[in-house]
Amino acid sequence: MSLWEYANPTRFMRVTGAALPWLWALTALCLAVGLTWGFFFTPDDFRQGSTVKIIYLHVPSALMGINAWLMMLVTSLIWLIRRHHVSALAAKAAAPVGATFTLIALATGALWGQPMWGTWWEWDPRLTSFLVLFLFYLGYMALWAAIEDPDTAADLTSVLCLVGSVFAILSRYALVFWNQGLHQGASLSLDAEENVHDVFWYPLLVCIAGFVLLFVALVFLRTRTEIRARRIKALETRARMSAA
Amino acid sequence: MMPDLGKYALWVLSAYGVSIALLATITVLSILQSRRTRRALQAMEAGRKTGQGESARSATPGTVKEAANG
Numbered sequence: 001m002s003l004w005e006y007a008n009p010t011r012f013m014r015v016t017g018a019a020l021p022w023l024w025a026l027t028a029l030c031l032a033v034g035l036t037w038g039f040f041f042t043p044d045d046f047r048q049g050s051t052v053k054i055i056y057l058h059v060p061s062a063l064m065g066i067n068a069w070l071m072m073l074v075t076s077l078i079w080l081i082r083r084h085h086v087s088a089l090a091a092k093a094a095a096p097v098g099a100t101f102t103l104i105a106l107a108t109g110a111l112w113g114q115p116m117w118g119t120w121w122e123w124d125p126r127l128t129s130f131l132v133l134f135l136f137y138l139g140y141m142a143l144w145a146a147i148e149d150p151d152t153a154a155d156l157t158s159v160l161c162l163v164g165s166v167f168a169i170l171s172r173y174a175l176v177f178w179n180q181g182l183h184q185g186a187s188l189s190l191d192a193e194e195n196v197h198d199v200f201w202y203p204l205l206v207c208i209a210g211f212v213l214l215f216v217a218l219v220f221l222r223t224r225t226e227i228r229a230r231r232i233k234a235l236e237t238r239a240r241m242s243a244a
Numbered sequence: 245m246m247p248d249l250g251k252y253a254l255w256v257l258s259a260y261g262v263s264i265a266l267l268a269t270i271t272v273l274s275i276l277q278s279r280r281t282r283r284a285l286q287a288m289e290a291g292r293k294t295g296q297g298e299s300a301r302s303a304t305p306g307t308v309k310e311a312a313n314g
Contacts (some may be wrong), residue, residue: 039260040247050249053256057263100270104263111259115252214267221274228281235288 007084009227023217030210037203045200054112055196056204060211062105062130066097066216069133069161069168074141076158077145087222088154089230091161092144093222095214099137106134129170136164150230 006012038056045052056220072094109127110120140160147153150201196204249256 035260040245044250050247050252050256053249054259057259063265097270097274099268104266107260107262107266111262115255214271218274219269221278224286225274225278225281228285232281232285232288235285235292239292 004082004084006102007078007082007086009086010088013224013227016224020217020220023213023220027210027213027217030206030213034203034206034208034210038200038207042199042203048116051112052116052200054108054199056207058105058108058112059092059204060208061101061108063208064211064215065102065105065130065133066168066171068094068101069137069164071219072098073165073168074160078160079154081159085230086227087155088150088158089226090219090223091157092154093226094215094219095137095141097143097218097222099134099141101211102130102134102137103216126171129167132172133164133167136167140164150233210211 006015006225034040035056039053042053072091073093075091076216078084078089107131113122114120140157143157144153147156
């Protein structure tokens, strides 16, 4: 079976319809376990005190804010190259979800930064590129809403997505590129020496799993909505033409 | 059961409050939008079938649109 078979809306609806109840259940389980574990059963950090508990929201949401845009980049490229409508609709469906995660990362970052750095905001490379990424999300959604013809909207938003990918990558690697600013280095890395202590690491992994599953569930749900909305438009057009 | 958050309680609880509120909002809005669209499509397709049946019998153009809108 090829991956391209899911570009067929009927097949996509069938597969995601069957997967969604399981995804919701797994999402609720991971978020409930991860957040309860992190909030109630982990100690304070010796330097940051209880503010370390914000890590269970800030890191997963920042991770998903960036990765949602990268997912949109892949689906936008598929649209531009292979013209599969489901991929364009999936990118459109993912944007509000990615914007929400990015907003959560910005808000929790400010709430963490104020007591630790003494400021809500700093024009630090990582923070600034993340803010620009959020603005790109808003611009992307506005562009979809502003253009009547769905194929033209998909074309133009795909190009915008390519441009915005620069900031998605910058917000992840700004620290490496500029090596300055208030923001600390990566909390998570394949290099074990950079990771947080195990007592924070395990509940954080469960929270990240919960955020990933929530993203997938919401994108499936919203893509299904977009496919139905597209079908409604097609039926309305057909009815108008037969009436004319 | 509530952990002692000390002098940072306001910041930690605000972070959890804002995040949970935003996640709940996007989830609830997505579900409501999904239900609304599904109902609209079901109504339209049901109307279309009725319209097709009627138009096959009466051969009256425009029935599909009327049924879909109704």
